[in-house]
Amino acid sequence: MRRKPVERLIAEGGQGEGGRLRRSLSMWQLTMISIGATLGTGIFVVLGEAVPKAGPAVVISFVIAGLTALFSALSYAELAGTIPVSGSSYSYAYATMGELIAWICGWCLILEYGVSVAAVAVGWGQYLNELLSGTIGLTIPGWMANPPGQGGYLNIPALLVVLLAMGFLLGGAKESARANTIMVVVKIASLILFCAVAFTGIRAGNYKPFMPLGLGGVSAAGASLFFSYIGFDAASTAGEEAKNPKRDMPRAIMLSLLIVTVLYCLVALVAVGAMPWKNFGNADAALAQIMKDVTGQSFWSVLLAAGAVIAIASVVLTVMYGQTRILFSMSRDGLVPKLFAKVSPRSGTPVANTVIVSLFCGVLAAVVPLGALADATSIGTLFAFSLVNAAVIVLRRTRPDMPRSFKVAFSPITPAIGFALCLWMMGSFETITWEYFGGWMIVGVVLYFAYGMRRSQLAQEESRAARLEK
Template identity: 75%
Template sequence: MRVSEHGRPLRTEGPGAVLTRRKPVERLIAEGGQGEGGSLRRTLGLWQLTMISIGATLGTGIFVVLGEAVPKAGPAVILSFVLAGLTALFSALSYAELAGAIPVAGSSYSYAYATMGEFVAWVCGWCLVLEYGVSVAAVAVGWGQYVNELLDGIFGFTLPAAISAPPGQGGWFNLPALVVVLLALVFLLGGARESARANTIMVSVKIIALLLFCAIGFQGFRSGNYADFLPYGVTGVSAAGATLFFSYIGFDAASTAGEEAKNAQRDLPRAIMLSLVIVTGLYVLVAIVAVGARPWRAFSGSEATLSGIMKDVTGQDIWAVLLAAGAVVAIASVVLTVLYGQTRVVFAMSRDGLVPPIFSRVHPRSGTPRANTVIVSLFCGVLAAAVPLGNLADATSIGTLFAFALVNVAVVVLRRTQPAMKRTFRVPLSPLLPALGFGFCVWLMGSLSTVTWVVFGIWMVLGLAVYFGYGVRHSRLARTPGGEK
């Protein structure tokens, strides 16, 4: 008879049962906050949770990816934002219901574990590692672009391309991208409450910066820039929407804080929905002004698009400098909050035994998974310094869309398997809206390039190797009673 390292007999299960074993919701909640050697601390209220979601979302699409999306759709990029936002809304409704019912750190990974089994949960978690980890790296690359804008405006020089651009874009190593990830690491090591305070300040700065752009950019608004509204038809809108979905990544970040929220079941659904409404409104407003102030064919794909528009409209460097300063702060908050989400997802996977236990080891003084934070941050920092932005953005989108599709399925499954469970928020018109959310995710995934799918396939193969080589043998469900089949 096989036994665990603690002397307890291991459960013998067939291959199918192993892959479909589920972790009961009650057990997920009971284990909430507990890690190796300590527990996470509940210090976050509704305001902090909302700021975490806004901080993780607002800035990535507008400050970084807008310049890449406009050439794909033309002025209709506004519709692309709406399409991406609608897709995010359907998924946000599902996230809100599940976050209120299962307030734990693993986000959609944990929801899948409770509804569809360990194998699907692993696939979802692996997609989240891609979503959050690569998102941090991609946004950090954009941060380096705005650092150069700021240095140029204030001091009249920029960092040499060799140390400020990744390979393939004229550089050897993107030092600014690595620096911003390391700065986020320092804040995260201080604890969730301290990180939330810093994030709130940075979110306020980024909102002010975007409103300033709208006020200045509207002075250069030309209705003629919208004359050829759909140059590439619905196909262009869909392609740009798939890329811009990258800009909505992060609204689910509050769900990763389920074990550090004071009143998770009440506040998590509210934070998710409130953050998405605020972010979508600002995105559409900024996109309208940006396209009105600059002909869409003049969008060159530069990551520092908005500051360039400010300079074109005013003819003065000061406004572009102010916006670049706001973007430096804004994008730093995205790195901070998305990196936070990444560490909490890996924390949950480690607690379940699917990745090594070092990732769920909690420091007794700060109440944070320190080793996890350091390892994940260094990985993301090196990735940011070595990979071009465009490839990163689309790879992030496909991982996110896959995870979101699974969340829409999970909410329907949980409704059927546990209809009497207490829910602080319920998706209206279920299963219709979750089905629409699933369909939109699949549609946008189909709009991504073949190269992106190849990268995603390689990532999935690597994930399966890790799961079958490590996760299956170390899963806590295989070692302790209480799992469901």
């Protein structure tokens, strides 16, 4: 239950083994990181899995998932401005609820960031196939484009995009942010283009019945689509590389969520109007298929597939960035090996950390199917978000005088609603997802008691103090 004081967390900011992280990111670059981490797989890939659950009412599912994310985003904005460090919700929990809860939160974040990279990379391969077949008539053979159990041996495209992202990240945070900004602009333009073209194919009859599977279907689709909002908190992992974190991080989090939610709802509304909802389950790259059906030409679908390839690549890049920074913070606290906090003096990046995370995510992407990954990631994220909402309430009680650059309105009611919504969304997942999550949690708790509890920085200090007293 030992806690790390907020002032100490901030004072240690940027310091790693052998070097420091560099403050080089502006507010717009932070916003682009959050949009880059969020906008992509949910609308390009997971939409095709969610529509058969909710029908045309998938638009409401997006709104429900977005509202759940909004309440948590408000809590993230307050804490990111108050405790501007790389650890995101892991560090917030360490300052408010103690080391064990912080470890559990960090373990959930490893699931959220690390495993979602793999899930996103799988979706990237689907659109790469669409792009290649539409441009040069080449289709990637199933044995090298699908994981075991789905007609293949190894998903090579998924592994490839993870390794490409690793190359960008090793170049430095500023260089990665520039590349991500270009990719974000391309992906937003691609979705606006989709809406403009697919709008001409809307048929009023496709919206009837609007809610064919009832509220239960809408809720189930909302839980799956929450995966689409994973990433808005990515800006909070850049607290030690932002130029003005107290001012810019809350703004970046809220602005990115607003832009993403508007785009999601607009694209979903147009998509279900242009294609009968029952057809979505048969389309791997649903949006590209809609473009082809509406225009009767492959050119537009190929153009969208090219945008999706770039869009999903930026998700891989920014989510991997977040994962490395969380492990950096956990390593600095002694809860994972010190290797993860070793910073290169030349690039200002944690090189070994980046390589290890990339190889882990790449192998996972190559051998595990998308569906199981997406749901397991969502439940871990919701758990971490619930802890962030709780952290706001605790910090308001324990440190009411602390200066805050952003404050959640109507606290503690607002974060309490965010906490309850996260638990409600978690309850919508199937038993198998809870079994995956439970297994992950058991492994995490065992690792903490076997390694982190005794090796943590605070534990070492307590041990030294006890020896001095003797």
